[in-house]
Amino acid sequence: DVKVTQSSRYLVKRTGEKVFLECVQDMDHENMFWYRQDPGLGLRLIYFSYDVKMKEKGDIPEGYSVSREKKERFSLILESASTSQTSMYLCASSLLGLGRGTVDYGYTFGSGTRLTVV
Template identity: 90%
Template sequence: DVKVTQSSRYLVKRTGEKVFLECVQDMDHENMFWYRQDPGLGLRLIYFSYDVKMKEKGDIPEGYSVSREKKERFSLILESASTNQTSMYLCASSLLGAGAFFGQGTRLTVV
Protein backbone atom coordinates (compact mmCIF):
# COMPACT_ATOMS: atom_id res chain seq x y z
CA ASP A 1 0.00 0.00 0.00
CA VAL A 2 1.05 3.54 -0.70
CA LYS A 3 1.99 5.41 2.39
CA VAL A 4 2.00 9.19 2.70
CA THR A 5 3.30 10.37 6.03
CA GLN A 6 2.95 13.85 7.44
CA SER A 7 5.38 14.67 10.19
CA SER A 8 2.86 16.00 12.74
CA ARG A 9 -0.83 15.46 13.43
CA TYR A 10 -1.17 18.59 15.56
CA LEU A 11 0.91 21.76 15.71
CA VAL A 12 0.52 24.98 17.65
CA LYS A 13 2.67 27.92 16.53
CA ARG A 14 2.89 31.59 17.35
CA THR A 15 2.12 34.42 14.93
CA GLY A 16 5.21 35.36 12.98
CA GLU A 17 6.98 32.01 13.38
CA LYS A 18 8.39 30.17 10.39
CA VAL A 19 6.62 26.82 10.13
CA PHE A 20 7.68 23.70 8.25
CA LEU A 21 5.23 20.92 7.39
CA GLU A 22 6.89 17.79 6.07
CA CYS A 23 5.44 15.09 3.87
CA VAL A 24 7.05 11.85 2.71
CA GLN A 25 5.71 9.25 0.26
CA ASP A 26 7.10 5.80 -0.34
CA MET A 27 5.84 4.94 -3.83
CA ASP A 28 8.09 6.91 -6.17
CA HIS A 29 5.23 9.14 -7.33
CA GLU A 30 6.11 12.11 -9.53
CA ASN A 31 3.27 14.32 -8.34
CA MET A 32 2.85 15.70 -4.85
CA PHE A 33 0.34 18.23 -3.53
CA TRP A 34 -0.36 20.43 -0.53
CA TYR A 35 -3.95 21.38 0.28
CA ARG A 36 -5.65 23.16 3.09
CA GLN A 37 -9.08 22.04 4.22
CA ASP A 38 -11.52 24.46 5.83
CA PRO A 39 -15.22 23.84 6.63
CA GLY A 40 -17.45 24.71 3.69
CA LEU A 41 -14.51 25.41 1.38
CA GLY A 42 -13.42 21.87 0.58
CA LEU A 43 -9.80 21.22 -0.31
CA ARG A 44 -7.97 24.17 -1.78
CA LEU A 45 -4.70 23.57 -3.59
CA ILE A 46 -1.75 25.55 -2.25
CA TYR A 47 1.12 24.17 -4.35
CA PHE A 48 1.92 21.09 -6.32
CA SER A 49 5.09 19.54 -7.66
CA TYR A 50 5.47 17.26 -10.69
CA ASP A 51 9.17 16.47 -10.27
CA VAL A 52 12.15 17.18 -8.05
CA LYS A 53 12.77 20.93 -7.78
CA MET A 54 9.69 21.59 -9.96
CA LYS A 55 6.69 23.33 -8.45
CA GLU A 56 3.62 25.19 -9.53
CA LYS A 57 1.30 27.48 -7.65
CA GLY A 58 -2.15 26.27 -6.85
CA ASP A 59 -5.18 28.39 -6.11
CA ILE A 60 -4.06 29.92 -2.81
CA PRO A 61 -0.24 30.16 -2.71
CA GLU A 62 0.01 33.49 -0.89
CA GLY A 63 1.90 33.24 2.37
CA TYR A 64 3.29 29.79 1.52
CA SER A 65 6.30 28.32 -0.22
CA VAL A 66 7.39 24.75 -0.92
CA SER A 67 10.53 22.71 -1.32
CA ARG A 68 11.12 19.43 -3.13
CA GLU A 69 14.77 18.46 -3.00
CA LYS A 70 14.12 14.72 -3.14
CA LYS A 71 11.38 12.86 -4.99
CA GLU A 72 9.85 11.38 -1.86
CA ARG A 73 9.71 14.55 0.23
CA PHE A 74 7.58 17.66 -0.24
CA SER A 75 7.72 20.41 2.36
CA LEU A 76 5.30 23.27 2.91
CA ILE A 77 6.70 26.42 4.50
CA LEU A 78 4.78 29.20 6.15
CA GLU A 79 7.29 32.05 6.06
CA SER A 80 5.58 34.06 8.81
CA ALA A 81 2.58 32.28 10.27
CA SER A 82 -0.63 34.23 10.71
CA THR A 83 -3.88 33.36 12.47
CA ASN A 84 -5.72 33.04 9.14
CA GLN A 85 -3.44 30.12 8.32
CA THR A 86 -4.99 28.07 11.11
CA SER A 87 -6.34 25.08 9.21
CA MET A 88 -6.04 21.39 8.39
CA TYR A 89 -3.20 20.78 5.94
CA LEU A 90 -3.27 17.70 3.73
CA CYS A 91 -0.44 16.29 1.66
CA ALA A 92 -1.00 13.90 -1.23
CA SER A 93 1.00 12.07 -3.85
CA SER A 94 -0.24 10.61 -7.11
CA LEU A 95 0.53 8.61 -10.18
CA LEU A 96 -1.60 9.90 -13.04
CA GLY A 97 -4.63 7.69 -13.43
CA ALA A 98 -4.22 5.99 -10.08
CA GLY A 99 -5.70 8.79 -8.06
CA ALA A 100 -4.07 10.60 -5.18
CA PHE A 101 -3.12 9.10 -1.84
CA PHE A 102 -3.41 11.30 1.20
CA GLY A 103 -1.63 11.64 4.49
CA GLN A 104 -3.56 11.88 7.73
CA GLY A 105 -3.32 15.65 7.81
CA THR A 106 -1.74 18.22 10.11
CA ARG A 107 -4.03 20.42 12.16
CA LEU A 108 -2.17 23.69 12.54
CA THR A 109 -3.24 26.31 15.05
CA VAL A 110 -1.58 29.72 14.93
CA VAL A 111 -2.02 31.76 18.10
Protein backbone atom coordinates in the same frame (compact mmCIF):
# COMPACT_ATOMS: atom_id res chain seq x y z
CA ASP B 1 0.85 -0.68 2.11
CA VAL B 2 1.43 2.53 0.23
CA LYS B 3 1.77 5.55 2.39
CA VAL B 4 1.92 9.29 2.57
CA THR B 5 3.25 10.36 5.93
CA GLN B 6 2.90 13.82 7.40
CA SER B 7 5.34 14.49 10.17
CA SER B 8 2.92 16.03 12.67
CA ARG B 9 -0.76 15.45 13.42
CA TYR B 10 -1.12 18.59 15.53
CA LEU B 11 0.94 21.76 15.67
CA VAL B 12 0.52 24.98 17.60
CA LYS B 13 2.62 27.92 16.48
CA ARG B 14 2.81 31.60 17.27
CA THR B 15 2.04 34.41 14.86
CA GLY B 16 5.11 35.36 12.89
CA GLU B 17 6.90 32.03 13.28
CA LYS B 18 8.30 30.21 10.28
CA VAL B 19 6.57 26.85 10.08
CA PHE B 20 7.62 23.72 8.20
CA LEU B 21 5.18 20.96 7.36
CA GLU B 22 6.82 17.81 6.08
CA CYS B 23 5.40 15.13 3.84
CA VAL B 24 7.03 11.89 2.70
CA GLN B 25 5.67 9.26 0.30
CA ASP B 26 7.05 5.79 -0.30
CA MET B 27 5.31 5.04 -3.60
CA ASP B 28 7.82 6.60 -6.00
CA HIS B 29 5.09 8.98 -7.16
CA GLU B 30 6.06 11.86 -9.39
CA ASN B 31 3.33 14.26 -8.27
CA MET B 32 2.93 15.76 -4.83
CA PHE B 33 0.39 18.27 -3.60
CA TRP B 34 -0.41 20.43 -0.60
CA TYR B 35 -4.02 21.30 0.21
CA ARG B 36 -5.65 23.07 3.06
CA GLN B 37 -9.08 22.06 4.25
CA ASP B 38 -11.49 24.44 5.94
CA PRO B 39 -15.16 24.00 6.87
CA GLY B 40 -17.45 25.05 4.04
CA LEU B 41 -14.55 25.58 1.63
CA GLY B 42 -13.52 22.03 0.89
CA LEU B 43 -9.97 21.27 -0.22
CA ARG B 44 -8.03 24.10 -1.76
CA LEU B 45 -4.75 23.57 -3.58
CA ILE B 46 -1.80 25.56 -2.26
CA TYR B 47 1.14 24.21 -4.27
CA PHE B 48 2.03 21.15 -6.27
CA SER B 49 5.07 19.56 -7.81
CA TYR B 50 5.50 17.22 -10.78
CA ASP B 51 9.18 16.56 -10.24
CA VAL B 52 12.16 17.17 -8.01
CA LYS B 53 13.02 20.85 -7.64
CA MET B 54 9.90 21.76 -9.56
CA LYS B 55 6.90 23.60 -8.09
CA GLU B 56 3.72 25.17 -9.34
CA LYS B 57 1.34 27.54 -7.59
CA GLY B 58 -2.11 26.30 -6.84
CA ASP B 59 -5.18 28.36 -6.11
CA ILE B 60 -4.09 29.91 -2.80
CA PRO B 61 -0.26 30.13 -2.69
CA GLU B 62 -0.03 33.47 -0.88
CA GLY B 63 1.87 33.21 2.38
CA TYR B 64 3.26 29.78 1.53
CA SER B 65 6.26 28.32 -0.22
CA VAL B 66 7.39 24.75 -0.89
CA SER B 67 10.51 22.72 -1.31
CA ARG B 68 11.08 19.46 -3.13
CA GLU B 69 14.72 18.45 -2.96
CA LYS B 70 14.02 14.71 -3.17
CA LYS B 71 11.33 12.83 -5.03
CA GLU B 72 9.78 11.39 -1.89
CA ARG B 73 9.66 14.57 0.18
CA PHE B 74 7.57 17.70 -0.28
CA SER B 75 7.70 20.42 2.35
CA LEU B 76 5.26 23.25 2.89
CA ILE B 77 6.64 26.41 4.47
CA LEU B 78 4.68 29.18 6.11
CA GLU B 79 7.10 32.05 5.93
CA SER B 80 5.45 34.06 8.71
CA ALA B 81 2.49 32.27 10.22
CA SER B 82 -0.75 34.16 10.68
CA THR B 83 -3.99 33.23 12.42
CA SER B 84 -5.69 33.00 9.01
CA GLN B 85 -3.48 30.02 8.29
CA THR B 86 -5.02 28.00 11.08
CA SER B 87 -6.32 25.00 9.18
CA MET B 88 -6.03 21.32 8.36
CA TYR B 89 -3.21 20.73 5.89
CA LEU B 90 -3.28 17.68 3.66
CA CYS B 91 -0.46 16.33 1.58
CA ALA B 92 -1.12 13.99 -1.36
CA SER B 93 0.82 12.20 -4.04
CA SER B 94 -0.05 10.55 -7.33
CA LEU B 95 1.42 8.95 -10.39
CA LEU B 96 2.21 11.18 -13.32
CA GLY B 97 -0.58 11.01 -15.87
CA LEU B 98 -3.43 10.69 -13.40
CA GLY B 99 -6.32 8.83 -14.90
CA ARG B 100 -4.36 7.47 -17.83
CA GLY B 101 -2.62 4.48 -16.33
CA THR B 102 -3.85 0.93 -16.18
CA VAL B 103 -4.36 1.16 -12.46
CA ASP B 104 -5.27 4.48 -11.01
CA TYR B 105 -6.06 5.35 -7.49
CA GLY B 106 -6.02 9.07 -7.91
CA TYR B 107 -4.34 10.79 -5.06
CA THR B 108 -3.09 9.08 -1.93
CA PHE B 109 -3.50 11.42 1.00
CA GLY B 110 -1.70 11.71 4.28
CA SER B 111 -3.65 11.88 7.54
CA GLY B 112 -3.29 15.63 7.76
CA THR B 113 -1.68 18.17 10.05
CA ARG B 114 -3.99 20.35 12.08
CA LEU B 115 -2.17 23.64 12.50
CA THR B 116 -3.26 26.26 14.99
CA VAL B 117 -1.62 29.67 14.88
CA VAL B 118 -2.09 31.73 18.03
